[in-house]
Amino acid sequence: xxxxxxxxxxxxxxxxxxxxxxxxxxxxxxxxxxxxxxxxxxxxxxxxxxxxxxxxxxxxxxxxxxxxxxxxxxxxxxxxxxxxxxxxxxxxxxxxxxxxxxxxxxxxxxxxxxxxxxxxxxxxxxxxxxxxxxxxxxxxxxxxxxxxxxxxxxxxxxxxxxxxxxxxxxxxxxxxxxxxxxxxxxxxxxxxxxxxxxxxxxxxxxxxxxxxxxxxxxxxxxxxxxxxxxxxxxxxxxxxxxxxxxxxxxxxxxxxxxxxxxxxxxxxxxxxxxxxxxxxxxxxxxxxxxxxxxxxxxxxxxxxxxxxxxxxxxxxxxxxxxxxxxxxxxxxxxxxxxxxxxxxxxxxxxxxxxxxxxxxxxxxxxxxxxxxxxxxxxxxxxxxxxxxxxxxxxxxxxxxxxxxxxxxxxxxxxxxxxxxxxxxxxxxxxxxxxxxxxxxxxxx
Numbered sequence: 001x002x003x004x005x006x007x008x009x010x011x012x013x014x015x016x017x018x019x020x021x022x023x024x025x026x027x028x029x030x031x032x033x034x035x036x037x038x039x040x041x042x043x044x045x046x047x048x049x050x051x052x053x054x055x056x057x058x059x060x061x062x063x064x065x066x067x068x069x070x071x072x073x074x075x076x077x078x079x080x081x082x083x084x085x086x087x088x089x090x091x092x093x094x095x096x097x098x099x100x101x102x103x104x105x106x107x108x109x110x111x112x113x114x115x116x117x118x119x120x121x122x123x124x125x126x127x128x129x130x131x132x133x134x135x136x137x138x139x140x141x142x143x144x145x146x147x148x149x150x151x152x153x154x155x156x157x158x159x160x161x162x163x164x165x166x167x168x169x170x171x172x173x174x175x176x177x178x179x180x181x182x183x184x185x186x187x188x189x190x191x192x193x194x195x196x197x198x199x200x201x202x203x204x205x206x207x208x209x210x211x212x213x214x215x216x217x218x219x220x221x222x223x224x225x226x227x228x229x230x231x232x233x234x235x236x237x238x239x240x241x242x243x244x245x246x247x248x249x250x251x252x253x254x255x256x257x258x259x260x261x262x263x264x265x266x267x268x269x270x271x272x273x274x275x276x277x278x279x280x281x282x283x284x285x286x287x288x289x290x291x292x293x294x295x296x297x298x299x300x301x302x303x304x305x306x307x308x309x310x311x312x313x314x315x316x317x318x319x320x321x322x323x324x325x326x327x328x329x330x331x332x333x334x335x336x337x338x339x340x341x342x343x344x345x346x347x348x349x350x351x352x353x354x355x356x357x358x359x360x361x362x363x364x365x366x367x368x369x370x371x372x373x374x375x376x377x378x379x380x381x382x383x384x385x386x387x388x389x390x391x392x393x394x395x396x397x398x399x400x401x402x403x404x405x406x407x408x409x410x411x412x413x414x415x416x417x418x419x420x421x422x423x424x425x426x427x428x429x430x431x432x433x434x435x436x437x438x439x440x441x442x443x444x
Contacts, residue, residue, distance in 0.1 A: 011338050012313060013276040014095070014181040015167075015267065018071075019256060020064060020107060020190040021296060022282035024053070024305040026253050030320075034208055035250050039261030040309070043280050047311025048319040048355055054304050055284055055327055057369040057376075061227055062129050063296045063303070064190075065109045067283040067327065072110065072118065074331030074346035077369055078434050083111035089343035090118040091331045095181045098340040101174075104141075105166035106159075106185035116145030119183070123166040126159065131187060133159050133194050158196065160188045160252075164259035168266045179275075179338075184263065188256040189286075191232060193248035199258075200251040205243035208250075213405040214242060215292035222298060223373035223389040229295025242289030249288055277312035277337060281327055290405070299368035299376040299385055300406055315355060323354045323361035324380070367430035372438055377427040384423035388438070397423070 025032055029041035030049065055067045056077040065082040073080050073088045080088060092102040096119075104119040107126045115125065122141035131137060136159035137151030155162045167184045174180060188195075216236030218225065233241045260280070267273040285303045287293035296303045306327065332350040335342045342350070353359040368376035368385075376385040381401045387394040397411040397420050410416040431439055 010275055011100075011179045013179045013272060014100075014334060014338070015263070015276055015278045016181070016183045017260060017263070017278065017280045018068075018106075018183070018185045019253075019280075019282040019307075020185070020187050021284060021286045022189055022253060022307060023285035023288070023302055024051075024282075024307050026250070027307060030307075034203075036202060036254050037257045039257045039264060040280060040307075042261070042264060043278060043309045043311045044318070046317050047278070047309050047315050048317075048321060050308040050310075050323060050325055050351070050354075051320050052322050052324050053281070053306050053308030053327065054325070054366055054368070055306060056367060057299050057304055057374070058284070058297070059369070059371060061224070061229075061297055061371075062109070063370075064107075064129065064283040068108075068185075069110050070326070070328040071281075071283070071330065072114075074328050074343075074348040076328065076347050076434050078436060079347065082109075084114040084118075086117060088345050090114070091334055092118050092181055092183055094335065094340055094343060095338065096120050098338070099178055100181050100338075101176055101178045102181045102183070103167075103170050104183040104185070105170075106163035106183075107187045108185065112147040113145040116143055121170075123169070124155070124162050126187060130190055130192070131159065132192060133187065136162065136187070138162070158255070160186055160256050160259050163187075164262050167263050171263070171266045171270055171272060174270070174272070186256050186259070189249050189252035191229075193245065193252055195248070195251040195255040199255040200248065202254055203247035203250045205240070205247040208243050208246050210239045210242055211288075211290045211405070213290045213407045214239065215290075218292040220387075220394055221389050221392065222387060223371070224295070224297040227295060227297055229297060230293065232294050237289060237292055237294075245288050245294065249286070273312075275313055277310065277315070277334075279330065279334075280307060280309045280311075281330070282306045283327075297370060299370050299374045301383075301400070301404070303370075304368050304376075310351075310355065316357070321354055321360075322380075323351070323359075324363040324366050324378075325349075325351055325354075325361075326363075326366065329362070365426050365430070367427070367434065369436070375427060375431070375436075375438065377423050377430060379423070379426070382419045382423060384420065384427060386424075386427070395420075 028037045029044040072090045104122040136155040329348040332342045336352045349362040365379045385396040395411040398406045
């Protein structure tokens with residue numbers, strides 16, 4: 001059990017906080033001097049940050065749906081559906097079976113029936129992908145899972161605050177002797193990009209930097225050049241319009257950060273913090289001007305590299321690890337921390353040996369996919385991306401140590417033929433192991 005690295009014999013409570021479309025490099029304490037995130041910074045200081053945490057990608061344009069399905073089930077990208085089949089265990093349900101009380105609030109992008117199968121209680125639930133943040137269509141919890149097509153009520157203020165309020169009420173009213181698991185899923189900073197004035201005022205666009213890998217246009221057709229996310233700004237991109245998008249994006253993150261702080265303060269005020277593990281993560285990243293893109297429909301690092309922080313009793317404080325990992329590894333990690341059996345359907349690998357300092361990493365490489373258009377793989381240093389768009393084939397090879405913004409394509413550099421060949425072999429092995437549909441019917 002988790003108590004082996006310093007927690008009490010009592011099983012820990014779990015507070016899982018998930019943001020929406022938050023790129024990995026949008027946390028002040030982790031090196032972004034232009035953004036204010038004092039409460040996420042608190043978690044960085046009090047816990048362990050996985051600086052190389054990723055999602056596998058997406059099988060559809062709404063990347064958050066498959067990402068959240070993988071997070072909930074611990075299964076890989078081609079081995080789970082967006083609506084989460086009944087045959088696959090979800091970690092909040094497994095914790096409930098092991099004696100936990102569980103509660104969910106906020107965004108659920110995996111169908112109404114699966115929410116009822118996953119949680120015993122909830123409030124202020126948003127079934128969908130995106131919404132006006134001042135008019136979020138919400139539902140109360142229904143154990144039958146028979147939610148109406150239309151919302152039962154509309155949130156009366158910013159949805160970020162509504163979801164934090166729901167989690168706070170649950171924590172303040174919690175009287176059970178059972179440990180709890182709370183799932184708090186924000187819709188921020190997903191567009192439409194809107195936040196209260198006091199947060200947007202923090203970021204005058206003219207004072208923000210343009211990303212170093214900014215381009216007016218992506219250098220070739222990646223198969224999704226005119227998807228909705230990419231139509232949020234005109235072509236070609238300009239530094240001015242990108243700064244405006246970044247300013248609004250950062251304002252939403254800072255507003256969400258303030259709500260995270262309210263929830264953390266409630267944990268401390270109620271005395272629950274001393275035995276609560278807090279996990280902060282995001283379902284995917286976002287380009288916001290990098291590589292000439294705005295959205296998340298790629299396997300560049302800005303789209304698949306995400307924040308992941310563990311904080312709480314027994315977890316090393318102020319530690320950062322560069323262990324390669326996925327969000328789907330969280331399921332078995334939480335199970336081992338809490339003495340809950342890991343279901344046989346789970347494919348993730350527990351990160352507990354990394355947290356305990358017994359191993360440097362649980363994975364030597366990571367696989368990425370977007371629809372049937374993009375495939376990628378990375379190891380500790382290099383990353384390969386292959387594109388399959390119409391009759392065109394593009395290959396990119398990046399040295400992420402020297403070039404973390406993926407600006408210098410080495411695929412045609414003779415000195416890197418060994419890395420290119422090796423990673424193509426690694427990619428093929430991953431595709432075989434994961435039953436990649438590109439391997440069927442000629443990859444079409």
